[in-house]
Amino acid sequence: MARASKTTLKKTTSKPPVRRSFRRWLFRVILRGGFAAVLLMVFLVVLGAVFNPPTTAYMFSEGRRLGGVQQIWVPMERIAPVMARAAVAAEDANFCQHWGFDMVAIREAIEAGSNRGASTISQQTVKNVYLWHGRTWVRKALEALITPVVEAIWPKRRIVEVYLNIAEFDEGVFGVEAAARHYFGVSAADLSATQAARLAAILPSPKKRSASRPGDFVVRRARQIRDGAATIRNDGRAACFES
Structure with a gap:
């Protein structure tokens, strides 16, 4: 009887603690959840490389607030090349030379104590297509994770195309085609350099500036951008989205 008791006791104490089993189960759940989230992210990015996003979170919220928005999707072939160059020159002159993050601009922004100019066109596109507006750390972290994936899967030309079609140009006016009609009464293909x-x-x-009734700042800034657009065309920094 004594031997049987010892054997029974030994078998009982050899079982793993319940707490350890729960931790292992929780770890597996988190691991599988993270893997599923990564797969979903990659799937959505691949989808975005082929299909145009029907709307964005910000566009949807503005549409509800205003009762609708203006947007007409146009391919790059129907956007004046000077418009793409102007946008890149204004927002991300080194767009063709980085993999989603302009480290030089980030360092300069940190030294200047500002984040202005540190966000690339790739980051802005990711934010507009897949995330939401705001300065939370969660959104910034997701943006940092998704941006390299977009850069790896989307051609640079596709990034610029999507960016120009979902950027906000006035209250309720999204995309360069709607903006060209709204401000100048022309199509995006017929935009002049100015x-x-x-x-x-x-x-x-x-929402604070107008392209058709520009103030002094917009006039000066537009002159700089026009020169910058010509510069990146001449020095090859526009080649990645014009080929």
């Missing part, structure tokens, strides 16, 4: 530069000049604050 018109394109003015549209690019209002991108940081589209």
